[in-house]
Amino acid sequence: MDYRDLDKEVREGLKSLPKGLxxxxxxxxxxxxxxxxxxxxxxxxxxxxxxRLASRIGVVREGAGLTAYLAGEWQIAISExxxxxxxxxTQDYVAIIADCERALGRPERAVDAWREADQSALNDEVRxxxxxxxxxxxxxxxxxxxxxxxxxxxxxxxxxxxxxxxxLRYAYADALKATERREEAIEWFTKTLEVDPEGETEAxxxxxxxxxxxxxxxxxxxxxxxxxxxxxxxxxxxAPVGERAESxxxxxxxxxxxxxxxEESAEAEDDDEDEDDESDDDSEDENEDDENEDEDDESxxxxxxxGVVNPPFSGGESPADKPDQTR
Numbered sequence: 001m002d003y004r005d006l007d008k009e010v011r012e013g014l015k016s017l018p019k020g021l022x023x024x025x026x027x028x029x030x031x032x033x034x035x036x037x038x039x040x041x042x043x044x045x046x047x048x049x050x051x052r053l054a055s056r057i058g059v060v061r062e063g064a065g066l067t068a069y070l071a072g073e074w075q076i077a078i079s080e081x082x083x084x085x086x087x088x089x090t091q092d093y094v095a096i097i098a099d100c101e102r103a104l105g106r107p108e109r110a111v112d113a114w115r116e117a118d119q120s121a122l123n124d125e126v127r128x129x130x131x132x133x134x135x136x137x138x139x140x141x142x143x144x145x146x147x148x149x150x151x152x153x154x155x156x157x158x159x160x161x162x163x164x165x166x167x168l169r170y171a172y173a174d175a176l177k178a179t180e181r182r183e184e185a186i187e188w189f190t191k192t193l194e195v196d197p198e199g200e201t202e203a204x205x206x207x208x209x210x211x212x213x214x215x216x217x218x219x220x221x222x223x224x225x226x227x228x229x230x231x232x233x234x235x236x237x238x239a240p241v242g243e244r245a246e247s248x249x250x251x252x253x254x255x256x257x258x259x260x261x262x263e264e265s266a267e268a269e270d271d272d273e274d275e276d277d278e279s280d281d282d283s284e285d286e287n288e289d290d291e292n293e294d295e296d297d298e299s300x301x302x303x304x305x306x307g308v309v310n311p312p313f314s315g316g317e318s319p320a321d322k323p324d325q326t327r
Contacts (some may be wrong), residue, residue, distance in 0.1 A: 002030070003022075003023040003027055003030070005030045006026050006030060009059070010026070010029065010059045011026065013057060013058060013060075014026055014054070014057060014059065014060075016057065017054055017057065021053065021054070024053065025053050025057075025060060028046045028049045028050040028053075029046070029047070029050050031043075031046040032044075032050070032067045033067075036067060036070055036071065040071035040072070041071075043067050043071060044067060044068060044071055044073065044076075046067075047064040047067040047068070048064065050063060050064065051064045056087070057087070058084050058087035058088040059084075061080050061081075061083045061084040061087060062081070062088070062093070064076075065077050065078075065079075065080030065081035065083075065084055065093065065096075066081075066096075068080060069081070069096055069099075072103075074100040074103045074104050075104065077096070077097075077100050078097050078100045078101070081093040081096060081097050082097065091117060091118065091121055091122060091126070092126060094113055094117055094122070094126065094130055095126055095129035095130040095132075095133050097113065098110040098113040098114065098130060098133045098137070099133045101113065101137075102133065102136060102137050102140060107137035107138075107140035107141050108137070108141070110133055110134055110136075110137035111134050111137050111138065111141075113134070114131065114133070114134035117130060124155075124162070124164065125163075125164050128155060128164040128167075128168050129164060129167070131150065131151070131153070131168075132151075132167060132168060132171045134150060135147040135150045135151050135171060135175065136171070139175065139178065144175060144178045144179045145179055147175045147178075148172070148175045148179055148181075151168070151171055151172040151175055152172070153168075155168060156168060156169060156172060161195070163200070165195050166192055166195045166196035166201055167200075167201065169188055169191050169192040169195065170189070170192045170196075170201040170202070170203055172188055173185050173188035173189040173191075173192055173203070174206065176188060177189075177206065177210065182210060185206075185210060186207060186210050186211075189203045189206050189207045189210070190203075190207065193207075
């Protein structure tokens with residue numbers, strides 16, 4: 001924050017103050033301008049401090065008034081700018097004061113400001129700006145045709161690069177549109193674009209509306225970023241490449257293990273069958289030996305059929321009847 005950041009005219013206006021005080025007031029005015037867009041309340045506080053320190057200096061009251069106007073504090077702006085005009089002996093802020101009256105819902109006072117102003121004492125910019133505000137006030141009162149009449153001035157065709165020309169043509173074209181003079185409105189919106197290379201007015205949008213083109217609404221940037229952030233949080237985050245590779249390897253191992261199991265089971269079944277066959281052979285041999293002994297001893301024969309062994313499962317169940325324990 002540097003006192004030298006102030007406009008030269010403002011520094012000149014502070015020269016009547018002691019140097020230390022002038023720099024202190026100047027720094028508050030610089031800060032008011034810097035933070036105005038981001039924090040209007042803080043800007044107003046800086047402007048109020050400057051006003052308290054140098055309330056009799058015109059440029060200070062001007063700075064306080066313009067800060068209040070841009071922050072939307074219409075009544076404060078009116079009070080400060082009227083005082084600034086009185087201290088400076090000018091009418092440089094009459095258009096802004098009239099615009100504040102419109103914002104406060106008092107359009108008739110804005111029209112009165114146009115009527116009562118000393119037109120000869122106003123420079124071209126202030127005079128045209130006051131005219132535009134007064135015409136807008138007429139429209140606020142429902143007097144669209146009167147607004148068109150007020151704006152039909154020679155300056156519409158002026159050959160100048162001043163910014164007020166684009167605003168004047170735009171106001172005139174918009175008033176024509178309000179009175180349903182479509183072709184004339186298109187003509188003057190087009191002429192507005194000729195002197196508005198920076199696109200400060202909304203002439204392009206108005207022309208498209210008149211041509212029947214509907215532009216899509218552009219969402220707020222902050223809302224778009226919030227939606228994108230929310231979508232990212234809800235989306236499933238993929239596993240890192242390394243983890244996915246390990247998971248794939250584990251799946252392959254499981255598949256290999258499953259493939260090996262049937263072979264092991266088959267081998268086990270073959271072993272069981274071999275054991276059963278050997279057991280049957282042994283049983284047959286024993287039965288033959290018993291029969292031979294029985295014949296020798298002439299004892300009664302065994303009532304159990306030969307070649308039958310006890311099943312390897314309890315309760316006499318068959319494998320089909322036994323519950324599957326793997327389920």
